[in-house]
Amino acid sequence: MILPHADPPGVAASRGHMLNVGGWMVGTFISSNGAHTYCVEPGTSEPVAAQQKPRKTGTLPGYSGYQPDSTGWNGRVTSGPASGETVRRMNYVMWKYGRTTDAAQAASVQFAVWFIRDDPGVREWLNHRVKWVRDHGHGAVISRAQDYAAEARQQARAPQQPKPGALKFSERRLTTDASGVTSGSGVVAFPAGTTKVTISGAVFAGGKTVLANPSQRAGRASWTVPMHAKAWQRHHEVSASATWEGRSSGWPASVVVHPASQQNQQWLGSGVSPVNDTVRADLKPISTRFDSQFAPELSTEVPERIVSREAGAFADTVTIGVTKQSAPWPARRNADEDIEYVPIRAEGTLYGPFEHPLKTTETPPDDAPIAARAEVTADRGPGTYDVAVEEPPQSSGYYSWVWEIRNAGQTESIRASDLLPESYRFADRFGLAEEGHAVPTSLRWETQLIEDRLGLDDLRIRDRITPSPVDGPWLRGETGGPLDAVLTLTAYLSPDEPQRAAKPPAGATVIGTSQVQVSADGETVEAEPIPVPFETRGWVTVQTCLREEDQVEAARGLFEEWCDDYGIPAETAVITPPEVVTEAQPSAVVGEQISDTAIVEGRVPEHSEIGFTYYLEPEAGAPKYDEHWRPRTDAQGEPETWGRAELRQLSDAERCLAQPVGRTDRVPVTEAGRVSSPGITAQSAGTGYWVEDLQTRNPDTDEPVELHRGTCGLENERTVVSERSGALADTGSDIALVGVGVGGALGILAGLLLWAGRRSHRFHRGDAAASVGQGSVAAGEARSKGGLVD
Numbered sequence: 059m060i061l062p063h064a065d066p067p068g069v070a071a072s073r074g075h076m077l078n079v080g081g082w083m084v085g086t087f088i089s090s091n092g093a094h095t096y097c098v099e100p101g102t103s104e105p106v107a108a109q110q111k112p113r114k115t116g117t118l119p120g121y122s123g124y125q126p127d128s129t130g131w132n133g134r135v136t137s138g139p140a141s142g143e144t145v146r147r148m149n150y151v152m153w154k155y156g157r158t159t160d161a162a163q164a165a166s167v168q169f170a171v172w173f174i175r176d177d178p179g180v181r182e183w184l185n186h187r188v189k190w191v192r193d194h195g196h197g198a199v200i201s202r203a204q205d206y207a208a209e210a211r212q213q214a215r216a217p218q219q220p221k222p223g224a225l226k227f228s229e230r231r232l233t234t235d236a237s238g239v240t241s242g243s244g245v246v247a248f249p250a251g252t253t254k255v256t257i258s259g260a261v262f263a264g265g266k267t268v269l270a271n272p273s274q275r276a277g278r279a280s281w282t283v284p285m286h287a288k289a290w291q292r293h294h295e296v297s298a299s300a301t302w303e304g305r306s307s308g309w310p311a312s313v314v315v316h317p318a319s320q321q322n323q324q325w326l327g328s329g330v331s332p333v334n335d336t337v338r339a340d341l342k343p344i345s346t347r348f349d350s351q352f353a354p355e356l357s358t359e360v361p362e363r364i365v366s367r368e369a370g371a372f373a374d375t376v377t378i379g380v381t382k383q384s385a386p387w388p389a390r391r392n393a394d395e396d397i398e399y400v401p402i403r404a405e406g407t408l409y410g411p412f413e414h415p416l417k418t419t420e421t422p423p424d425d426a427p428i429a430a431r432a433e434v435t436a437d438r439g440p441g442t443y444d445v446a447v448e449e450p451p452q453s454s455g456y457y458s459w460v461w462e463i464r465n466a467g468q469t470e471s472i473r474a475s476d477l478l479p480e481s482y483r484f485a486d487r488f489g490l491a492e493e494g495h496a497v498p499t500s501l502r503w504e505t506q507l508i509e510d511r512l513g514l515d516d517l518r519i520r521d522r523i524t525p526s527p528v529d530g531p532w533l534r535g536e537t538g539g540p541l542d543a544v545l546t547l548t549a550y551l552s553p554d555e556p557q558r559a560a561k562p563p564a565g566a567t568v569i570g571t572s573q574v575q576v577s578a579d580g581e582t583v584e585a586e587p588i589p590v591p592f593e594t595r596g597w598v599t600v601q602t603c604l605r606e607e608d609q610v611e612a613a614r615g616l617f618e619e620w621c622d623d624y625g626i627p628a629e630t631a632v633i634t635p636p637e638v639v640t641e642a643q644p645s646a647v648v649g650e651q652i653s654d655t656a657i658v659e660g661r662v663p664e665h666s667e668i669g670f671t672y673y674l675e676p677e678a679g680a681p682k683y684d685e686h687w688r689p690r691t692d693a694q695g696e697p698e699t700w701g702r703a704e705l706r707q708l709s710d711a712e713r714c715l716a717q718p719v720g721r722t723d724r725v726p727v728t729e730a731g732r733v734s735s736p737g738i739t740a741q742s743a744g745t746g747y748w749v750e751d752l753q754t755r756n757p758d759t760d761e762p763v764e765l766h767r768g769t770c771g772l773e774n775e776r777t778v779v780s781e782r783s784g785a786l787a788d789t790g791s792d793i794a795l796v797g798v799g800v801g802g803a804l805g806i807l808a809g810l811l812l813w814a815g816r817r818s819h820r821f822h823r824g825d826a827a828a829s830v831g832q833g834s835v836a837a838g839e840a841r842s843k844g845g846l847v848d
Contacts, residue, residue, distance in 0.1 A: 069109045071095060071316065071326055075158065079164040082129050084187075085164035086156065089316045092156050093658045094164075095326035098148065100172045100316070101125060101135025105318040105326060107408070114330060116312040117141040122179070123322055129190050136165055137178035143214070146311040147174045149365030150214035152204050153309075153329025157591040162199055165191075169203030171327075174210060174507020179674040217333035218309065223249025223276070225344045227298070232285070232348060232385045238397040238439060240389045242283030242294060242348040250276040251304045252341065252387050257281055259296040274303060289398050290475040297345035299717030306335040351477055352385040354402050354436075355484050356357040359492040361444075364615040365451050367529065372408055372430055372447040372495060374459050379440040387439045390476060399439035400477060404434040404463050406445060409488065411497065413531045414538065416489035420423050426488075430458055437673060454530030456616075457495040460488050498618040501525050501535045501543055501576075505602055505622065508584075510631045513661025514754070514765065516585035519549050519569075519631065525576045525583075532579055541613040542577045545602050549588045552597040555632070556625035562601065566624075569598060573608065589711050590633070592756050592763065599630040636660035636730065637765045638668070640777045652720075652777045654748040654795060658730050666754040666765070667724040670735035672777065673770055674719045674746040678702040679693040687741040714747060714770035727752065740779040748775040 069090035076085030086094045090109050097105075102123035122136040128368040140148075148171050155166040169191075172184055188200055207730060230244035248255055248271065255269040260281040262269050269279050283294055309332050314328040354379045365372060380387055388400040408430040430447040462485035465478040472478070486493065523545060532540045538662050549569040550562050574585040590598060603621035606614065622629075626745075637659045646652045654670045674683060682690040682698040690698040708716060720738035727733060752766035 059593075063639075071105050075161045075164045077161040077196065077199065079165075079191050079196055079199075080125070080129070082187075084168055085161050086158075086168070086189070089326060089328070093314070093316070093328040094152075095316050095328045096152055096156060096164075096168050096171050097324045098140075098171060098175065098313070098327040099123075099137070099324045100175065100180050100187075101137075103322050105320075105323040106319040107323055109320055109326070110317040110319055111318045112328075113228050113316050114312050115315050116145055116310075118145060118175075118313075118315070118325070118327075121325075129186070131183060131186050133183065135183045137175065138179075140175050142311050144174060145313055146216065147207070147214045148327065149311070149313045149329050150210040150309050151329075152313065152327065153331060155206055155559050156329055161627075162196075163202070165196070165199045166202040166206060169200060170206035170210070172828075173531070175206040179243060179627050196282055210614070214309045217306055217308030220337050222251060222302040222304060222305050222339050222341055225255070225298055225300055225341050226346060227296075227346045228278075230346055230348075232350065234386045234389060237391075238399070239391050240285050240350070240386050242285055242296070244281065244346070245278050245280050246298050246344075247278045248276065248300055248341070249302070250274060251302045252276070253301045253303055255279060255298060255300045257296065257298045259283060259294065259607065267712065280670040283348060284390070286297045286388055286400075287349070287627050290388060290472070290477060292349060292351050294348040294350070294478040294787050295345060296344055296348070299343040300341040302339050304337040304339075306333060306337060312767035350385050350388050351479065352387060353381045353482070353484070354378060354387070355381050355384075356404055356461055356463060357486065358406075358459055360459065360463055360495055363494065363496060365457075365495045365497050367451050367497060367500065367618070368499075371450060372404060373378060374432070374445045374458065374461075374493070375677065376406070376434055376440070376443045376445060376461060377682065378402065378404060378436045378443065378463075389439055394469050399437060400475070401407035401435050401437040401469070402463060403433060403435050403467050403469075403477075404443075404461055405433070405467055406459055406461045407496075408432070408447065408457055408459050409456030410495070411453045412457070413455060414458050414534050415536055415840075417459050418487055418489040418491075420487055422458070422488040442621060451495075451497045451732070454497045454499045454527065454533060456533070457497070458489050459493040459495075459744065461486055461493075482739060495532070496616055497530065498616050499541070499543070499704070500528050500618040501604055501620065502528050503533075503545070503576075503602065503622065505600070505626070506628045507600065508629050512590065512591070512631050512633045514633075514663040515661045517592060517594065517633070519572075519590060519598060519600060520587045521547055521585045521602075521629070523547075523574060523576065523583050523585060523602065524580065526579050535612050540577045540579075541616055542575050542610055543604060543613065543617050544608045544610065545574050545576060545585075545604055546608050547572045547574065547585050547588065547600050549590070549598050549600050550624065552599060553592060555597050556599045556630060558623050558625040558627070559622055561621075562624045569594065570677060592758060595633055595635065597630060597632050599625050601626075601629070634660055635765050636662050636666075638750055638752050638768070640748060640750050640768060640775055642777050644776070645778045645780065646740050647741050647782050648743055648778050650779075650781065651739050652779065653737045654735040654750060654777075655774070656733040656735070656752075658733060658752070659725055660730060662727050662729055663765075664756045664757070665839075666727045666752060668727050668733055668750060668752045669724045671718050671724045671749050671751075672720040672738055672746050673715055673749060674717045674742070674744050676700040676705060676713065676717050677744065678705055680744070681719060681742070683719045683742065687738075695710050710771065714748075719746070724753070743779050743781045745778050747771050748777065820848075 071087040071089045074086040074088040074529055076083040089095045098118055101120050103125050116134050118140040120138045124134045126132040151167055151170045158164055173550055191199055194540045225245045228245050232242055252271050257267050260283045262279055262281050310330050312330055313327045342373050356376055358374050360374050392396055394400045409426040410429045432445045434443045434445050465482040503525040506522050516836050527665050535541045548571050550569040551569050570588040572586045572588045574583055601624045604617055604619055606619055639657045641655045643652050655667055678700055681702055684690055693700055722736040747770050749770050750768045751764055752763050756763045
């Protein structure tokens, strides 16, 4: 039967590359025009009749048929029409895999086409064929057919009309390179298919304004903008355009059919090539604007918090930069290739002096005094700038810098550039610690020793100090009160009265130090006494200093160091030990008691006592006496006498002190006055001299200290002892021998022998003593108690 729409019949299709599966042939047919074709109507008869002319169609008509065969199939098949995605997938498999000469592959393509058409009315027949193929050992054909069908469902996409993407600016920013030049930069992203990008107001790498893209791949291109090349300006425009080409590709939902000339025979089909067209367009231009308006800020820190009046100066270190959200500081390269920054002016005001420490506030007090003004032009861009005030500080006090940057304070050209907002102002706060100075309080003082003569009974230097500030107020601390200043008093020893000078002489001996804390103007304070070592003699003078290292932590650096002079008369005292003069008993006779009287003047320390020693002047040929005024004898018991040669070897002082014959008990002394010695019994005639010594105990060591010792040989210390009237010269015996001539000599010899026999006789110590304040011991009383001191 000829189909209604059929063309005149042509040549019948012939079997092509087919697989013999148990006598059943499956694979490709070769159409009359040589195309590899496949059955698109499963379950109908093999097309042995002539074919109609091939044509392209998007719809396969429905059909039905009955075709028993040798595989045991005996049933009817029916199928509705197929179009759309079903036809597109059939086309995909036949075009991509069906043009093969491999019979097994051709068989898989045939089954894939049947799987894709998958109509319920054909399914039983198709299942029968699948089982037949598997039962005859060709399961791989079925598996590959299923893979082809699955791939077609995934990959057979309809042809899409390409739509160009869009240009896009990204990573747009203002930056400053290592040299300091400010540039705009960014990236233009272009879609796949872009053939050329053109930029205006900026350049690509190498200074190009046109970027070719022969690969037509999507990409990104960086670009830069040299800012402010002609003038300082706020805005700068950048725009970009591009040309584009696209490909339209996909699989048509159509196949080429080769209809049979008889109605009950299969239609054959072959694939149609995929679509692949080129589309050209201009992409929509884009533009962007750079805004160089920036926000400078500053911070400051004084190089020296403490500023000296003599050598210091108010100064500040100003660090200028930009805020976190600001554009970079505008900079450009000028005609000389030097870096040029837009100059920004900052203004500073130094407020002070203030007596109290400053508290941080947003603005200074309305009545805050102004000590100085300064300004700096930041023509090197961001960085640190040093500022100093030429005038030295005039007054002690606390000071605070406040700095600001104002658009109104800039030059006319900078204001016209609009690089700063119209009402822009940045200011730091008042009272910031890092922006503060302190000029130390300068203290001077009057000092006065309480005593200008120091006695040994109270060796302490006591001083009074009256401080007052000069050239400004006495600074106050955090509590509101005046800061405490610690003054150090140093006592120096001088053998002579010290001469006033700015500094102590080199090698001056320091006796001791004391510190006093002062905190009120005009208030007199007594310092802790400085003890003087007991053995110290001469002059002492005190120098008072205010030193930084002595100050409490809260006052460190807030007082100017200063010392008053060394040797100030009001700060000088002399150490005055007690003085002693004596009046000796001028004469006596042998057997009487002799004594001395000391006159003590000045202040007497505790535990003082005075002793008296009588020295009998030796004469040639005279007997020698021991310390108890007894004659000395040699080893044979013979009396010793002074020889002329022996005496010639002695100096006058040595001769005077050669023969102490009596030493009294020591007499306590508690105050100035007359002190009489205990008496000593004169044992022989001769001339002798008294030597007194005043002694006390060191209060620190309790060791004895001699304060005074008299000089031997003084006329007022001389006592002459004479023989009793009518008596012989003293021989040291208690018996006087009388005789003349040889008989007299024999009598003297007998007396000496008698004395030798009695030489062990002991004299009793006199216990007479007198203390100052108790009166003098009467000579007669002393004589009545007499006796030598052992």
